[in-house]
Amino acid sequence: MTRPAPKQFNRTQALYERALRTIPLASQTFSKSAMNFVRGASPLFMSRAHDCRTWDVDGNEYIDYMLGLMPIILGYCDPDVDAAIRAQLDRGIIFSLATELEVELAERLVRMIPCAEMVRFGKNGSDATSAAVRLARAHTGRDRVAVCGYHGWHDWYIGSTTRSLGVPAAVRALTTTFTYGDVEGVERLLGGDPNGFAALVLEPVAPNGGDKHFLSALRSLTEHYGVVLVFDEIVSGFRIDLGGAQKVYGVTPDLACFGKAMGNGMPIAAVLGRAEIMRHMEDIFFSGTFGGEALSLAASIATIDKLTALNGPKRIESVGTFLLREIAAVLQQAGLPEISIGGMPWHPIVKVTAEGARAMTITSLLRQELIASGILGGGGINICIAHDEPAILETTIARWKQAASAVCEAVRSPDPAKYLRGDPIRPVFQVRAQ
Numbered sequence: 001m002t003r004p005a006p007k008q009f010n011r012t013q014a015l016y017e018r019a020l021r022t023i024p025l026a027s028q029t030f031s032k033s034a035m036n037f038v039r040g041a042s043p044l045f046m047s048r049a050h051d052c053r054t055w056d057v058d059g060n061e062y063i064d065y066m067l068g069l070m071p072i073i074l075g076y077c078d079p080d081v082d083a084a085i086r087a088q089l090d091r092g093i094i095f096s097l098a099t100e101l102e103v104e105l106a107e108r109l110v111r112m113i114p115c116a117e118m119v120r121f122g123k124n125g126s127d128a129t130s131a132a133v134r135l136a137r138a139h140t141g142r143d144r145v146a147v148c149g150y151h152g153w154h155d156w157y158i159g160s161t162t163r164s165l166g167v168p169a170a171v172r173a174l175t176t177t178f179t180y181g182d183v184e185g186v187e188r189l190l191g192g193d194p195n196g197f198a199a200l201v202l203e204p205v206a207p208n209g210g211d212k213h214f215l216s217a218l219r220s221l222t223e224h225y226g227v228v229l230v231f232d233e234i235v236s237g238f239r240i241d242l243g244g245a246q247k248v249y250g251v252t253p254d255l256a257c258f259g260k261a262m263g264n265g266m267p268i269a270a271v272l273g274r275a276e277i278m279r280h281m282e283d284i285f286f287s288g289t290f291g292g293e294a295l296s297l298a299a300s301i302a303t304i305d306k307l308t309a310l311n312g313p314k315r316i317e318s319v320g321t322f323l324l325r326e327i328a329a330v331l332q333q334a335g336l337p338e339i340s341i342g343g344m345p346w347h348p349i350v351k352v353t354a355e356g357a358r359a360m361t362i363t364s365l366l367r368q369e370l371i372a373s374g375i376l377g378g379g380g381i382n383i384c385i386a387h388d389e390p391a392i393l394e395t396t397i398a399r400w401k402q403a404a405s406a407v408c409e410a411v412r413s414p415d416p417a418k419y420l421r422g423d424p425i426r427p428v429f430q431v432r433a434q
């Protein structure tokens with residue numbers, strides 16, 4: 001198989017060294033940092049992006065399956081969303097009082113999302129999940145929280161992970177983790193402290209899929225113990241369905257959090273749910289300077305309208321179904337049993353089944369070779385509507401074939417690590433069981 005000409009990363013390397021002098025980690029986000037890439041053989045800085053393609057500072061082009069960690073759902077520079085942003089820019093970015101845009105967006109979300117009776121906006125997913133926990137604590141008068149999945153950078157959640165440095169022990173003690181699908185475990189947890197838990201917070205869909213039976217059991221258990229059930233739909237929201245996983249699985253939580261794809265890249269998130277709980281917003285403190293910033297609200301309204309008109313989640317699912325089938329075939333033809341693809345059609349996931357250091361080597365080799373072939377991405381395959389083009393999908397599979405053949409050569413050699421052209425990826429932490 002003909003290999004693509006090696007990419008150059010000279011400007012990337014120079015910029016990385018320069019950035020390290022003023023920016024710790026040279027990035028604002030762990031998953032976008034050098035930790036997540038084979039250094040020297042990967043882009044670290046982007047210069048522009050359009051539809052589903054992106055260009056790094058060295059001018060290398062990629063089909064992008066990271067999508068900025070999922071805020072892009074239509075495509076980069078979507079003309080309709082960008083027109084809505086430009087039109088709002090001419091009227092003003094932020095105002096001294098609320099705007100009609102807030103009401104319009106809240107009304108759309110209430111129409112679309114089963115649990116939504118009232119809505120408040122934030123800028124990040126972490127704003128929404130932290131607001132949900134504060135609401136739950138205010139509503140129940142209890143302090144403890146049980147979590148499953150990833151819920152953002154704030155103390156109440158991150159203290160329960162291995163990245164807990166800087167979080168007081170007293171805060172860490174209030175959060176307990178549970179396992180997706182383990183009804184008995186959750187029953188033991190809540191039953192063991194019947195008046196202790198304020199909220200059960202989970203991503204309603206695990207990497208391998210959602211479990212309606214489990215979600216229904218959580219609904220009954222939380223009702224029984226008076227615990228607020230919170231679905232963190234920051235990944236599933238809009239992608240699985242415009243109404244979220246709660247609509248697909250038919251289980252309605254008390255509160256839910258949306259973010260990421262809400263504004264096709266603009267920073268906006270929402271906490272929403274039952275009016276009885278949401279009304280505690282009048283007494284708790286969830287209030288910030290940039291709440292109600294208008295460009296993001298306009299972008300979100302345009303994103304929802306376009307996704308609705310295009311039947312967006314169905315288009316994403318059909319791209320994912322194609323990629324699941326075709327990438328599985330590529331991996332099988334290449335003879336790479338240690339790499340598989342699974343997950344949901346709206347969010348396929350590439351898994352490496354090797355043990356220990358070998359797993360990290362193979363993960364790094366795969367990301368390195370995908371990048372060499374012109375595919376940005378690795379673990380989660382993030383899909384946007386702009387991927388839904390025959391030429392893009394054909395090129396994606398051709399590039400995967402090139403990458404798989406290069407990984408195969410390395411994996412079959414006595415020392416696969418020798419094929420790495422830089423330091424391997426370092427894991428940030430793993431919170432979602434694969």
Ligand SMILES: Cc1ncc(COP(=O)(O)O)c(C=O)c1O
Nearest residue numbers: 124125126150151152232234235
């Ligand atoms: C499920 C989930 N919840 C919450 C968050 C936090 O969102 P943000 O990074 O926008 O604060 C994320 C971010 O990746 C997420 O995936």
